[in-house]
Amino acid sequence: MIHLILTACLVTQPGACGPILLPQGQADDMKSCQNGADRISRNWLSDHPELAGQATTCLPADKLPTLKLDQIAPGVFVHLGETRQLEDSDSGQIANLGVVVGDLSVAVIDAGVSRIQGQMLYAALRQITDKPISHLILTHMHPDHVLGASVFAEAGAQIWGHHALPNSLTFRQDRYLENLARLYSPQAMIGTRVVLPDHAVRDVAQIDLGGRVLSLIPARTAHTDNDLMVRDDREQVLFAGDLVFRDLTPVVDGSLTGWLDWHRLPPSPMPRLIVPGHGPVAQDWESAIGPQRAFLVALADATRAQIAAGKPMSAAVPQIAQDLAPFEPGWNAFAPTVARDATAAFKELEWE
The missing domain is CATH 3.60.15.10 (Ribonuclease Z/Hydroxyacylglutathione hydrolase-like)
Known part of the structure; x- marks a missing residue:
């Protein structure tokens, strides 16, 4: 299987270029890929006015950068x-x-x-x-x-x-x-x-x-x-x-109680x-x-305690983060994420 690669550059930054794999150009053989390359590239670029094409090439799948699956x-x-x-x-x-x-x-x-x-x-x-x-x-x-x-x-x-x-x-x-x-x-x-x-x-x-x-x-x-x-x-x-x-430390971007x-x-x-x-x-x-549930329960408990104590959010968030510090081992990006989570939790739970 052969794949069509377009080298495209930002119109506003001509030196900022990268490879664009165009699935429409996939072909069984090199000649078929090359025959369709100009037409397919032009059509794609017409829908991407922020980019300008530089060149095209056709490559087999094993020559392309891939993710590990x-x-x-x-x-x-x-x-x-x-x-x-x-x-x-x-x-x-x-x-x-x-x-x-x-x-x-x-x-x-x-x-x-x-x-x-x-x-x-x-x-x-x-x-x-x-x-x-x-x-x-x-x-x-x-x-x-x-x-x-x-x-x-x-x-x-x-x-x-x-x-x-x-x-x-x-x-x-x-x-x-x-x-x-x-x-x-x-x-x-x-x-x-x-x-x-x-x-x-x-x-x-x-x-x-x-x-x-x-x-x-x-x-x-x-x-x-x-x-x-x-x-x-x-x-x-x-x-x-x-x-x-x-x-990775859980992120609350919807509803803690939910x-x-x-x-x-x-x-x-x-x-x-x-x-x-x-x-x-x-x-x-x-x-x-299990570990995620324990963290979220502790987040809810610590937040409710601060709200019950009458703390404003500015004072409550650092205290919630401190209360949750024992959970940090095993979670990456803990400190910044907990601060965001504490803010989200306070905004939600203060209206309970």
């Missing part, structure tokens, strides 16, 4: 991201991403922080299978999970997400892109844009990849207001998204493997959620 069950693959926050990462590639291969087609679960990472996931997938990519499922709105989506949309995938994801992502997209442009080089973010889902999940939905059904399970407001889990019914693998954090409520309703049937949004794959439910 580990097979955790038959036909189920996971890329484990760095367990860091975006501001502590050189690449922003911190989220866990998934690939599930059916008899007829492939589903991708989360697309990464940039077009470049999406391309690397696409290239890694293409070293596993040449089956069509029928679905991209976004587990929630955060940029480390969604900003590689354009690659898979161009490959023909339907994009599925929680029904609240479009509004939440649209509201935040400019801030997300501005923050990432501040954190990373133009080359790292070149071609990155927001792509919204074209299928909204309100109740449990199912996707058939051929001999393998995925169940899409929306959650009420918890980590965010648009969390969506994906269960491979055949292998009993649950992709929990950021409803489950391991190693997230605690979510912990009280274990999935049924119980999965054999749980893939968190961050951190290693877990082999049982308690290992997956």
Whole structure:
């Protein structure tokens, strides 16, 4: 399989260039790829006026940069991201991403922080299978999970997400892109844009990849207001998204009480493997959620104690962080995340 690569540069920064993998240019042989290169590149650039094309080349899949994909069950693959926050990462590639291969087609679960990472996931997938990519499922709105989506949309995938994801992502997209442009080089973010889902999940939905059904399970407001889990019914693998954090300190961006409520309703049937949004794959439910649940319970208790004592938020947040200090071992990015979590918890719980 041969892939079309366009070298594109920012119009406003001619030296800021990067490789753009164009799925429409995928071909069985080098000549077919080369024959379509100019037309496909022109068409793509016409929809990206911020970029100018420099050159095209055609490369086999094994010559492309890829992400590492580990097979955790038959036909189920996971890329484990760095367990860091975006501001502590050189690449922003911190989220866990998934690939599930059916008899007829492939589903991708989360697309990464940039077009470049999406391309690397696409290239890694293409070293596993040449089956069509029928679905991209976004587990929630955060940029480390969604900003590689354009690659898979161009490959023909339907994009599925929680029904609240479009509004939440649209509201935040400019801030997300501005923050990432501040954190990373133009080359790292070149071609990155927001792509919204074209299928909204309100109740449990199912996707058939051929001999393998995925169940899409929306959650009420918890980590965010648009969390969506994906269960491979055949292998009993649950992709929990950021409803489950391991190693990286949990981030409250929806509702602390809602997230605690979510912990009280274990999935049924119980999965054999749980893939968190961050951190290693877990082999049982308690290992997956136990440390996170303990942290969130302590966060709620410490926050309520400060509110009951009549403390203003400015005084309460440092004290909450201090009260939670015993939880720091085992959690990365603890101090800055706890400060944010304490602020979010105080704003929510002071109105109980």
